[in-house]
Amino acid sequence: MLENPVWAALSGPQACFAEASGDAARYLPDVSPWCALADPADPAAWADLAGLTDQAALTAPVIRPPDGWATVAVIPGVQMVGHTMTGVRDPEVVPLTETDVPEMLDLVERAQPGPFGKRTVELGHYLGLRHEGRLVAMAGERFRLPGWTEVSAVCTDPDFRGQGFGARLTMAVAAGILEHGDLPFLHVAADNAAAIRLYERLGFQVGHDVVFASYRLLP
Template sequence: MLENPVWAALSGPQACYAEASGDAARYTSDISPFAGLADPADRAAWGDLARLTHEALLTGPTLNPGPGWKTEVAVPGLQMVGRAMTGVADPDTVVLTENDVPEVLDLVERAKPGPFAKRTIVLGRYLGIRVDGRLVAMAGERFRVPGWTEVSAVCTDPDFQGQGLGARLTLAVAAGILERGELPFLHAATDNERAIRLYERLGFEPSHEVVFALFRYAG
């Protein structure tokens, strides 16, 4: 499941957020640009994806586009799992809701943690830290697959980096996941060595290499 987390999420715990066609599914565009295929090596599944959208972001260990699809951008990444870690609740965090989305999107624009849309926040529990009322850091849950939930959107305002806020939020989100009897996992860009070292210190272990790739259909 973790090798194909988007499909596992959209065909399982997060099916309520999916648009599906055959062996392809995607989140609605106001939630996330990610899509998944039951088997990325199946050319027919890429045809199903073309019936859903002409642009999609996919992730997995190996992604070779089907007929008519072209790779626009590909970023190497690393999936990490928290099988033996211990989360830490943080009393200074606040639960973010849809009412906070304007502030969240403003923080995302400044900190650039990756894709985040107007309704991404519905995918799970998002926590934030405020300083003098201003949202300066956040983290939350994105892909949910049976037994696992992804920690995502870990970001800190550039003016407040270096204070350990991202680490605190990562541990707090992980604590909520562990309390549900699930395990946390996350992704980092391969060249983001600082983040990878941080996650290792927090108790995450490398699982396998992945790629994040944006594909466009021109068939």
């Protein structure tokens, strides 16, 4: 399940956010750009995907698209799991909702944590830290699959980095995930050694390698 988290989410707890066709699915475009295949090695699933979109972002341990799809970008990554985490609630964090989306999108633009759309906040609980009323850091929940919820969008305004905000928010989000009975997991770029060390200190363990890749359907 963790090796194909987007499919597990879109065919399970987050099916309400899905557009699906056979063995392919994608999040609604204003929610998230991620797509999924029941089996990334199955050409028939790729044919189903072509019926949904001509541009696809996918993540899995190994992805080899069939003829007819061009690779746009591939980023090696690591999935990390929190089997033994406890999480820590933080009295200074504030919940973020749809009314905060303009500020969240502005922070994403400055901090560049990865894809985040107008409706991404609907995927789970998001928390933030403010300085003099200004949103300067946030983190939240993205992929939700049976027994697991992903910590995502961990980011801090460049002017406020180095103060531990990301670690605090990660632990606060993890605490909420654990309280509703799931285990936390997350993804990080394989070359981001500092982030991997930080998440290990917070209680995450390296699970397996993944790739984050985008593809384009050839005309």
